[in-house]
Structures are given as C-alpha cells and as structure tokens.
Amino acid sequence: MSPAGRRGAASSTLALVALSCAGGGGAGAAAPAPVRVMPVRVLAALPHDPDAFTQGLAWVRGRLYESTGLYGRSTLRELDPATGRILRSVALAPGEFGEGLTEIGGRLVQLTWREERARLWTLPDLVPAGTLSYRGEGWGLASDGRELVQSDGSGVLVFRAADDLRPLRHLAVRRDGRAVPYLNELEWADGSLFANVWQSDEILRIDPRSGEVTGAWDASGLLEPSERARADVLNGIAWDPERRRFFLTGKLWPFLFVAELPEPPSVSP
Numbered sequence: 001m002s003p004a005g006r007r008g009a010a011s012s013t014l015a016l017v018a019l020s021c022a023g024g025g026g027a028g029a030a031a032p033a034p035v036r037v038m039p040v041r042v043l044a045a046l047p048h049d050p051d052a053f054t055q056g057l058a059w060v061r062g063r064l065y066e067s068t069g070l071y072g073r074s075t076l077r078e079l080d081p082a083t084g085r086i087l088r089s090v091a092l093a094p095g096e097f098g099e100g101l102t103e104i105g106g107r108l109v110q111l112t113w114r115e116e117r118a119r120l121w122t123l124p125d126l127v128p129a130g131t132l133s134y135r136g137e138g139w140g141l142a143s144d145g146r147e148l149v150q151s152d153g154s155g156v157l158v159f160r161a162a163d164d165l166r167p168l169r170h171l172a173v174r175r176d177g178r179a180v181p182y183l184n185e186l187e188w189a190d191g192s193l194f195a196n197v198w199q200s201d202e203i204l205r206i207d208p209r210s211g212e213v214t215g216a217w218d219a220s221g222l223l224e225p226s227e228r229a230r231a232d233v234l235n236g237i238a239w240d241p242e243r244r245r246f247f248l249t250g251k252l253w254p255f256l257f258v259a260e261l262p263e264p265p266s267v268s269p
C-alpha cells in the first residue's frame with residue numbers, strides 16, 4: 001500500500017474508535033477505566049533496510065540513529081529522517097549483538113544483548129569512545145538527559161547513572177493492575193516513557209514515577225500481511241521534540257514510519 005493509503009486507513013480506524021467510544025463513559029464509579037488502545041496515525045512511510053534487525057532508534061538534535069542486532073550483523077547507523085536512507089553504518093564486533101541506543105552527555109550509548117558491555121560513540125562522527133559494563137541482558141535504552149533507563153526483557157525497568165551505568169532504582173510497570181513483561185525498545189517523550197512490548201504490536205506510555213501505563217497504541221496495521229510475513233516484531237521508537245513526531249519501525253521491517261500517537265477522544269460523563 002502507498003503511504004497515502006496507509007494514512008487513509010489509519011485515519012478511518014481512528015474515526016471508528018472515536019465513534020465506538022462515544023457512548024462508553026460513566027461505567028463504574030471507583031475503578032479507574034482500563035487504558036484505552038488507540039490506533040497509530042501514520043504521517044509518512046519511508047524505506048527501511050529490510051535486513052536491519054532493529055533494536056534501538058534514537059533522535060538526537062535533528063539526526064536519527066539506529067542500532068541493529070544479530071551476531072555478525074550488528075551495526076550503529078545514521079538514517080536520513082527525510083528519506084530513510086542509510087547515511088552511515090559502523091559495524092560492531094562479530095561477537096556483539098547490538099541492542100538499545102540513546103544519547104546522553106553528548107555521546108551515544110549502545111547496549112549489547114548478552115555481552116554485558118555498552119559501546120560509547122562520539123557525536124556526530126560516530127567514533128568509538130570506549131565501553132561501560134553492566135550486569136544482565138541489555139534490551140531497550142532511553143534517556144531524559146540526566147539518567148538512563150533500561151529494559152532487560154522483564155516488566156521492571158532499571159534507571160542507571162550516565163557515567164558508569166550503576167543501577168540507581170527500579171520501576172515495576174503495571175497496566176490495569178497487572179505486571180507487563182517483555183518491555184523492549186524505550187523512548188522518553190514529553191516527560192513520559194514509551195515502550196514496545198516484545199511479541200506485541202502495542203506501544204505503551206508509562207508514568208516514569210509510578211510505573212503505571214497511561215496510554216496504549218496499536219501498531220498492528222502498519223505493515224500489510226505480505227510485509228509482516230517476512231518481518232519480525234515492532235521494535236523502534238524515536239521522538240522528535242521539535243516537530244512532535246515519532247519515528248517507528250521494527251526488526252526486518254521494510255518501512256520506517258513517521259507517526260503520531262493521538263490521545264483518546266474525551267468522553268463526557
């Protein structure tokens with residue numbers, strides 16, 4: 001489907017959700033309403049390397065960076081946010097499986113899956129700037145500019161110090177009263193955390209203080225069935241604060257989407 005067709009499909013889904021939710025308010029007085037799942041609104045579909053096993057996506061002052069995984073194929077890349085084109089690609093060592101990626105203190109930090117080693121890179125020239133060690137698996141990584149927050153495949157996020165990755169505190173994520181396992185790629189946007197959930201097509205918004213899920217978006221319609229057959233899961237979120245837009249992609253996805261995550265329509269009591 002063309003980008004225009006995708007956009008049309010997403011908009012009509014939104015209209016249906018708005019319609020179906022219009023009469024849904026006012027049920028129950030005490031229990032908070034379950035998080036309402038909203039559709040992703042696609043603004044554009046750009047080409048994405050279908051061989052990129054995306055594990056991290058990060059926006060840094062007008063530039064878009066991607067971490068890809070798999071042993072022998074892991075890279076750090078810069079992508080053109082206007083065209084999706086790969087501007088630069090640096091290979092990791094064959095024994096390193098690239099994972100979460102974010103910027104803090106003017107450097108990129110790139111996790112590895114089971115190597116317990118984070119690679120540091122200078123910006124904007126992507127020169128290796130050393131490594132830092134941590135314990136456990138590395139999955140997603142994000143930063144609010146002061147500290148790092150990391151996922152490891154569980155439902156508990158760990159906040160880490162930027163200088164040496166020492167654990168600072170943990171955050172158990174809960175949705176409608178239940179734990180949320182398999183938290184994966186992460187992103188900070190507008191004071192909230194956003195996360196992919198492994199083996200799910202949903203993007204969750206998480207309150208970074210309470211761990212409560214405050215929003216959910218369904219990205220299952222972004223790829224056509226024929227495209228999904230070859231692709232793996234959704235696993236890339238980057239936020240451009242200037243233009244207030246998300247970049248979304250996944251492992252082996254043929255597209256990099258520019259998108260919005262619209263709020264649920266307000267319901268009158």
Ligand SMILES: [Ca+2]
Pocket residue numbers: 056057058101141142185186187236237238
């Ligand atoms: Ca990210």
